[in-house]
Amino acid sequence: MNYVKLGALGLLMATSAQAQTAAELLEAAKAEPPMTAYAVTGKIVDTAEAFSAKYGLKVTGKKVNEAGQIELLIREAQANNVVGGVSLAADPSTVTAQLIPEGIVESWLPPEVADQLPASARDPLVVVSDPTVWAYNAEAYDACPISNVWQLTDPEWKARIAMMDPLEKPGYADWFNQLEENHDAEMAAAYQAHYGKAFDSSQGSATEAWVKAFAGNGVLIADSSGVADAIGAAGQEKPFFGMTSVAKFRDNADKGSKLAICAGVAPFSGWLYPGIGVIAKGTASPNTAKLFISYLMTAEGIAPQSADGKLPSDPRVGLPADEASGIAADLGQLMVWNNAGAQSDLDRRQDWQDIWRMSLR
Known part of the structure; x- marks a missing residue:
C-alpha cells in the first residue's frame, strides 16, 4: 500500500484539524438522539458498539442487504421517520443515480481524508471496496485450473461453476455492464487468446456473448455461503469453481475450507465492488452520522471489515497482514469499478438480468 508522508509541521497541522473537527462533531452529537447504522455486513454491530463506547454516544448497527437498505431509506424518508442515519454498502448504482439526486441521502466527505482518497472515491464517498474473485479448491487443485474466463463456457466446466444469482444480487448484473462499457476490448x-481467432463483433459485444455462454453452461446458483461451500469445502473429489467475496475466505480457518484465489485470469481475476457510505438527509442525528462516517474511515473503525479483505479507500489504512485471502498481492488483477457509470448500470440492469434469465440452463 502507498503511504503519504508528512513533515513534522504538516503532521501536527493535519492532526489538529482532525481533532478539532471530531471535537466539534462530538459536542454537537451529544444533544442528538440515538442512531442506527445499516450495512451489508454483520460486522457493523461490533463497529457501532466500539464507536458508542469510544464517544459516549448511542449507535446501533444493523445488518441489512443491499436491496433492503434501499427500501428502508426510501420508506423512512417518505414517512418522515428516519431511523437509519448512516447507510454503508447499499446498492451503489441506486444510491448514486437515484437516492442522492432525489435528496433521500447525501454523501459527506470527512475533511481529514479529503486529500488522501482517489478522486473516484470522494463523491460519493467510497468507504471500502469489496473484492469479489474467481476462486478454486486448493485441496483438489495444485494451482488455479483456468487462466481465461472463456474456459468457463466450454463443456469441461458445464454444471461445475457456482455463483450468486444476478437476479437477486444486482451487483453481478452491474458487473456485466461495467465489463461491456469499460472493458469489452x-x-x-x-x-x-482462448479460441485462436478474433471475436465476431457482428453478434454484439464480447461481454454479452460471454454472459450468454457462461449462463448457459449450467451455473449453480446459491447464496454466499452455498457458493463458498460448493467451491471450498474440504474432501471433494471434483469441487465447483466459482466466484465469491474474499470475506468468505475466513471459512478456511472457521470451517476447514480450502478456498484459494484464482490469480492470473484473463481479463480479470475479479472485481472491486464499491461500498458507499451515505447519510440520510432526514436524520435527527446528522453530527453523529458524520462522526460515524469519519470513524469508518480510520483503521480502528474499519478494522472488522478490513480483516475480511474489504479494502479501505484511504491508502494509508490498507489491509492487515493476516487477512485470510491474501488479496493484497492480487489487487492489480481486479477490475476497478467505474463509479461514474452508475446511471448506466442502473438503466441497463434489467437488460442484463433478462439476458441472464433467458440464457441460464
Missing part, C-alpha cells in the same frame, strides 16, 4: 482479446 479486453473480453474480446481474451476470446481470441
Whole structure:
C-alpha cells in the first residue's frame, strides 16, 4: 500500500484539524438522539458498539442487504421517520443515480481524508471496496485450473461453476455492464487468446456473448455461503469453481475450507465492488452520522471489515497482514469499478438480468 508522508509541521497541522473537527462533531452529537447504522455486513454491530463506547454516544448497527437498505431509506424518508442515519454498502448504482439526486441521502466527505482518497472515491464517498474473485479448491487443485474466463463456457466446466444469482444480487448484473462499457476490448482479446481467432463483433459485444455462454453452461446458483461451500469445502473429489467475496475466505480457518484465489485470469481475476457510505438527509442525528462516517474511515473503525479483505479507500489504512485471502498481492488483477457509470448500470440492469434469465440452463 502507498503511504503519504508528512513533515513534522504538516503532521501536527493535519492532526489538529482532525481533532478539532471530531471535537466539534462530538459536542454537537451529544444533544442528538440515538442512531442506527445499516450495512451489508454483520460486522457493523461490533463497529457501532466500539464507536458508542469510544464517544459516549448511542449507535446501533444493523445488518441489512443491499436491496433492503434501499427500501428502508426510501420508506423512512417518505414517512418522515428516519431511523437509519448512516447507510454503508447499499446498492451503489441506486444510491448514486437515484437516492442522492432525489435528496433521500447525501454523501459527506470527512475533511481529514479529503486529500488522501482517489478522486473516484470522494463523491460519493467510497468507504471500502469489496473484492469479489474467481476462486478454486486448493485441496483438489495444485494451482488455479483456468487462466481465461472463456474456459468457463466450454463443456469441461458445464454444471461445475457456482455463483450468486444476478437476479437477486444486482451487483453481478452491474458487473456485466461495467465489463461491456469499460472493458469489452479486453473480453474480446481474451476470446481470441482462448479460441485462436478474433471475436465476431457482428453478434454484439464480447461481454454479452460471454454472459450468454457462461449462463448457459449450467451455473449453480446459491447464496454466499452455498457458493463458498460448493467451491471450498474440504474432501471433494471434483469441487465447483466459482466466484465469491474474499470475506468468505475466513471459512478456511472457521470451517476447514480450502478456498484459494484464482490469480492470473484473463481479463480479470475479479472485481472491486464499491461500498458507499451515505447519510440520510432526514436524520435527527446528522453530527453523529458524520462522526460515524469519519470513524469508518480510520483503521480502528474499519478494522472488522478490513480483516475480511474489504479494502479501505484511504491508502494509508490498507489491509492487515493476516487477512485470510491474501488479496493484497492480487489487487492489480481486479477490475476497478467505474463509479461514474452508475446511471448506466442502473438503466441497463434489467437488460442484463433478462439476458441472464433467458440464457441460464
